[in-house]
Amino acid sequence: xxxxxxxxxxxxxxxxxxxxxQSKRRYPADFQQLIHILNGHIPERxxxxxxxMNDRLLGRLSGQEHEDNSQxxxxxxxLINAFAAGGYDYxxxxxWRTGTLQFPxxxxxxxxxxxxxxxxxxxxxxxxxxYPWPDPEAGDYELYDDLGPLLPEGMKLIASGNGGLLENVxxxxxxxxxxxxTMLDESLTTDIxxxxxxxxxxxxxxxxxxxxxxxxxxxxxxxxxxxxxFSPEMLRRWVFPWHKKMVTALHHARKPAILHSCGxxxxxxxxxxxxxxxxxxxxFEDQITPVEEAxxxxxxxxxxxxxxxxxxxxxxxxxxxxxxxxxxxxLGMQYGGYALGSGNSIPDYIPDENYFAMIQARDLIKA
Amino acid sequence: METLLTQLTHxxxxxxxxxxxxxxxxxxxxxxxAEITAQALAEGFTPADILDKGLLPGMNIIGxxxxxxQAFIANMLISAxxxxxxxxxxxxxxxxxxxxxxxxxxxxxxQGDLHDIGKNLVKMIMKGDGWDVVDLGTDVHSHxxxxxxxxxxxxxxxxxxxxxxxxxxxxxxxxxLRDNDPATKIFIGGAPVSAxxxxxxxxxxxxRDPYGLARSLRxx
Numbered sequence: 001x002x003x004x005x006x007x008x009x010x011x012x013x014x015x016x017x018x019x020x021x022q023s024k025r026r027y028p029a030d031f032q033q034l035i036h037i038l039n040g041h042i043p044e045r046x047x048x049x050x051x052x053m054n055d056r057l058l059g060r061l062s063g064q065e066h067e068d069n070s071q072x073x074x075x076x077x078x079l080i081n082a083f084a085a086g087g088y089d090y091x092x093x094x095x096w097r098t099g100t101l102q103f104p105x106x107x108x109x110x111x112x113x114x115x116x117x118x119x120x121x122x123x124x125x126x127x128x129x130x131y132p133w134p135d136p137e138a139g140d141y142e143l144y145d146d147l148g149p150l151l152p153e154g155m156k157l158i159a160s161g162n163g164g165l166l167e168n169v170x171x172x173x174x175x176x177x178x179x180x181x182t183m184l185d186e187s188l189t190t191d192i193x194x195x196x197x198x199x200x201x202x203x204x205x206x207x208x209x210x211x212x213x214x215x216x217x218x219x220x221x222x223x224x225x226x227x228x229x230f231s232p233e234m235l236r237r238w239v240f241p242w243h244k245k246m247v248t249a250l251h252h253a254r255k256p257a258i259l260h261s262c263g264x265x266x267x268x269x270x271x272x273x274x275x276x277x278x279x280x281x282x283x284f285e286d287q288i289t290p291v292e293e294a295x296x297x298x299x300x301x302x303x304x305x306x307x308x309x310x311x312x313x314x315x316x317x318x319x320x321x322x323x324x325x326x327x328x329x330x331l332g333m334q335y336g337g338y339a340l341g342s343g344n345s346i347p348d349y350i351p352d353e354n355y356f357a358m359i360q361a362r363d364l365i366k367a
Numbered sequence: 368m369e370t371l372l373t374q375l376t377h378x379x380x381x382x383x384x385x386x387x388x389x390x391x392x393x394x395x396x397x398x399x400x401a402e403i404t405a406q407a408l409a410e411g412f413t414p415a416d417i418l419d420k421g422l423l424p425g426m427n428i429i430g431x432x433x434x435x436x437q438a439f440i441a442n443m444l445i446s447a448x449x450x451x452x453x454x455x456x457x458x459x460x461x462x463x464x465x466x467x468x469x470x471x472x473x474x475x476x477x478q479g480d481l482h483d484i485g486k487n488l489v490k491m492i493m494k495g496d497g498w499d500v501v502d503l504g505t506d507v508h509s510h511x512x513x514x515x516x517x518x519x520x521x522x523x524x525x526x527x528x529x530x531x532x533x534x535x536x537x538x539x540x541x542x543x544l545r546d547n548d549p550a551t552k553i554f555i556g557g558a559p560v561s562a563x564x565x566x567x568x569x570x571x572x573x574x575r576d577p578y579g580l581a582r583s584l585r586x587x
Contacts, residue, residue, distance in 0.1 A: 175440075175484060176444055176484075176487065179440055179441035179444045179445075180441070180444055180445060180448065182441055183382070183389075183390040183441060183445050184388065184389055184390055184445075185389075224440075224484070224485075224558070225557075225558045225575075226436065226575060226576060227436050227439065228439070229439075229440065230439055230440075230441060231439045231441065231442075234439075234441070285558075287558065287559065287561070310531060311531045311559055314531050314532075315531070349531065349532045
């Protein structure tokens with residue numbers, strides 16, 4: 001079996017003992033189903049994809065209302081239990097949760113949303129030189145090994161970093177300062193992107209070596225509603241080369257690479273697929289490119305994951321959500337390369353019953 | 368004589384701040400908006416002509432390009448820097464009343480929302496289009512919008528939100544502003560917002576980009 005781009009993954013090495021009651025699942029966990037999708041093929045049965053879920057939902061799914069932080073692995077056990085109970089074939093392990101590689105940040109103003117302009121720690125050459133750059137080798141990578149035995153049979157981990165290249169650089173510099181810096185101090189801009197990019201690359205090189213890790217998400221928002229945050233030329237110069245290196249490193253380890261990137265990316269999608277070589281794209285918004293349209297345009301060249309719009313999930317009725325999710329899943333089961341999920345994540349303002357209506361669509365489809 | 372104003376328009380649109388600015392790279396060492404504005408004043412151009420026929424058309428060009436997806440926020444920011452450098456030379460004429468603004472617009476992100484990129488873009492474009500801007504900042508309560516309108520009774524209000532949750536706060540702001548003065552013009556923008564939502568909450572309009580707002584206010 002080969003993917004549209006010729007890269008084929010076979011991750012069916014199977015893990016270890018199950019620690020969770022799975023009777024709610026209609027299908028046993030099988031990471032190979034997601035691999036089929038990432039290879040652009042039709043899975044043997046409908047498959048779900050979610051990047052992140054709110055704590056209330058994790059509590060309901062796992063049957064453990066509150067996170068237990070008394071032991072190193074306990075919070076991860078709850079996360080794994082929740083993804084397993086939801087019917088997923090993997091658990092996402094985000095970098096913010098593991099803390100494996102973290103760039104020290106300034107005081108970033110945050111409420112429901114966060115300011116992209118606050119907290120900049122690097123504003124000039126001197127602050128760049130004085131910044132406490134983290135050692136990418138120093139993190140607790142053994143964690144990814146230790147989580148393997150906690151995974152139910154058939155499940156894998158999907159690892160992601162604590163923010164992406166552009167996201168971290170924006171946090172370190174501030175959006176407007178960075179915008180001007182790209183024009184007024186190209187040398188410093190280059191050095192900042194290289195300092196962050198090289199560390200993220202090393203993170204993915206190391207994390208992809210673990211058997212329990214079946215794939216990686218490279219999470220890096222590039223777009224606003226109307227266009228990319230920076231010009232495609234700027235992204236090509238400072239951002240995309242590092243993404244290409246990260247994807248190449250993952251493929252070298254025989255692990256698929258999933259791009260999670262929000263916003264209007266139409267101008268650069270060909271490069272995402274053909275140049276960077278991503279296996280899948282996650283994050284879609286109805287006001288930009290509805291997932292049905294994205295699947296029609298790019299679905300034969302890259303796997304499309306999730307896409308049920310967050311505003312739609314938040315404000316529609318369960319029946320409307322079930323109907324749309326079922327239609328999208330039917331398309332995926334007909335043409336391949338699609339897993340059902342939200343356009344971005346399940347934050348706490350999405351009613352639980354709406355989330356459940358979305359994943360119930362899986363049970364309305366015949367395998 | 369006209370060429371100085373034309374030159375000024377070009378310098379603003381490409382974001383050439385002054386002779387020391389390294390951007391654009393192919394114009395290193397050449398005079399920028401600051402020097403040419405000073406030269407235009409010295410050669411006898413009126414401050415109003417420098418503003419209306421030199422500087423503002425430059426911001427209009429970059430705003431239009433942004434609206435059409437041919438320019439990016441970084442281009443807008445560097446043009447705004449060039450505009451600010453030029454305006455330093457015109458500031459005394461504003462203070463003496465020789466140059467009048469088009470009006471006042473009050474801006475802010477709604478309560479709970481700290482994402483200010485869009486709001487700041489609107490601020491840049493509106494200032495560049497000759498408006499006085501009262502920037503209430505981020506996470507602004509409806510009470511503060513109303514108080515600002517009481518201080519500036521003829522002002523328009525522009526508010527933005529990034530999220531589905533925070534955009535719902537626009538309704539409360541709109542209701543409070545209408546209670547204070549039904550005639551206040553209210554405009555909204557932001558990622559989850561649409562023309563239909565503007566109509567739903569009783570706002571006067573939705574704009575996808577800041578230049579759309581500036582163009583609409585100029586023609587209405």
